[in-house]
Amino acid sequence: MTDCSKACYTLNNFLKKETTKLFGYFKSMYRKNSSDASYLLYPSDWKTNLFNNTVTGGVSYKYSEIGYNGEMTAKITSSSIYSDYSFSPISFENVDHWRIGKLVWHNRIYAEYGTGLNRPLESSLYFAGSNPEDMMENAYTRSGGFVPRDWLGYSSETNHFQMGGGLNLRGYAGYVAPHNLNDQSQVFIYRGNSGAAINSELDFDELLRIAPRFTRNWLKIDSYIFADAGIMKINNEKKDFTFSNVRADAGIGFALTIKKWGAFNGIKPLTIRFDMPLFLNVPPALEEDYFKFRYVVGINRSF
Amino acid sequence: MQRWIGWDKLKPTYRATLISECGIGNIVIDTTNLLADVNKLNNSLTFPVKAKFDPLLTSTLPTDWNNYRIRVRPDAWYNNYDGIKAGVFMDGGYFNYRHKIKAGFLLNTGIGSCCLPDSVDINKHDQASFLLSYETPLDFINKNFR
Numbered sequence A: 001m002t003d004c005s006k007a008c009y010t011l012n013n014f015l016k017k018e019t020t021k022l023f024g025y026f027k028s029m030y031r032k033n034s035s036d037a038s039y040l041l042y043p044s045d046w047k048t049n050l051f052n053n054t055v056t057g058g059v060s061y062k063y064s065e066i067g068y069n070g071e072m073t074a075k076i077t078s079s080s081i082y083s084d085y086s087f088s089p090i091s092f093e094n095v096d097h098w099r100i101g102k103l104v105w106h107n108r109i110y111a112e113y114g115t116g117l118n119r120p121l122e123s124s125l126y127f128a129g130s131n132p133e134d135m136m137e138n139a140y141t142r143s144g145g146f147v148p149r150d151w152l153g154y155s156s157e158t159n160h161f162q163m164g165g166g167l168n169l170r171g172y173a174g175y176v177a178p179h180n181l182n183d184q185s186q187v188f189i190y191r192g193n194s195g196a197a198i199n200s201e202l203d204f205d206e207l208l209r210i211a212p213r214f215t216r217n218w219l220k221i222d223s224y225i226f227a228d229a230g231i232m233k234i235n236n237e238k239k240d241f242t243f244s245n246v247r248a249d250a251g252i253g254f255a256l257t258i259k260k261w262g263a264f265n266g267i268k269p270l271t272i273r274f275d276m277p278l279f280l281n282v283p284p285a286l287e288e289d290y291f292k293f294r295y296v297v298g299i300n301r302s303f
Numbered sequence B: 001m002q003r004w005i006g007w008d009k010l011k012p013t014y015r016a017t018l019i020s021e022c023g024i025g026n027i028v029i030d031t032t033n034l035l036a037d038v039n040k041l042n043n044s045l046t047f048p049v050k051a052k053f054d055p056l057l058t059s060t061l062p063t064d065w066n067n068y069r070i071r072v073r074p075d076a077w078y079n080n081y082d083g084i085k086a087g088v089f090m091d092g093g094y095f096n097y098r099h100k101i102k103a104g105f106l107l108n109t110g111i112g113s114c115c116l117p118d119s120v121d122i123n124k125h126d127q128a129s130f131l132l133s134y135e136t137p138l139d140f141i142n143k144n145f146r
Helices: A003-016
Strands: A020-030 A051-065 A068-079 A086-100 A103-118 A178-180 A186-188 A195-203 A219-232 A247-258 A270-280 A296-299 B049-053 B068-079 B083-094 B098-108 B128-135
Touching (some): B083 B128
Parallel strands (some): B049 B068
Antiparallel strands (some): A020 A051, A086 A103, A195 A219, A219 A247, A247 A270, A270 A296, B068 B083, B083 B098
């Protein structure tokens, strides 16, 4: 058997496994006018009267052994027919969960490389969480009404709403994350084209069980410590591989999950996450302190 | 009718001619569920479908081998521009696996809309919202492709 046929044989067996899933889809997004943008949590991150049409293909593979399980996903997206944009990101994500006695350790590795002339803001890679395109997949973040408006937007300080995704450095939610270039100029890296991150959470709620009798059947409280670290590629004229310094956060978090909605069995569980990123290695200039009480609220676990 | 002995590519088709004075109500093959058939939706002349009103939102579609299953329920949602929305939602699928359809239609009342920027005209929200989704395995490409 030649190396090529070996590889094809291995690939064929890989694709035949029940735990392997190939997927592909076409997506078209269009906002006709400004009143369509009024629904959004981040209206300035969408442009109106432009088609954002993409084709995505990928493969995901679930694995499970005694003590751990996980899923890895590779995905490539490209702007497609009749799109007003031209961009193409490729990404890899691995999420695994390890049981260590009464602790559960969750890890996520994420890397994305994007090319193209004009990537839509809503589909960009965001440093602190998911991009507006991904927020459209969640009923609570698709449009306003559930998230206080004061918690949204980007500024020179951190804010309080964070949705899991992107590089997922939750401590930097709402912060423009300026990066100083050699020529003394400054760029904001809260969104970009390429980057990589590691996220980690250690659940300890089995050690410190919070389950009052009257809520036990319908409410679950997860408690965990977390740490995130990531880098973002700096866009410059040379188009070389220049990355930002590593930014990191760490803290403690709680996730409240409403498991049951009375007689309505079909309503999916809702998780409201309260994370306190007490440590930032590059805090905003206005905050100065590395250690400070900060909080972000999100829907669903961050990964 | 004559017995049909076929398997996979061996005699894949069967032709019979029947003359009925009172018309044909339905034609069904494998009436005793003898065959290990992965798709029984094409075993009869009429499409085998069962619909159910499901106001209490059962968690998943029934895994029915013999029928395509549809559930219909009232639906309501909210956002701060459309206000309270009300309408109907249906989902359907065969064995909760093939030809999975979701469809919803909601009328936007505008009641309860709030917290919008001053520049937004509160009466310019959409009159209705709809959702339509279809998902099925693409076995002819790869058995794990959908």
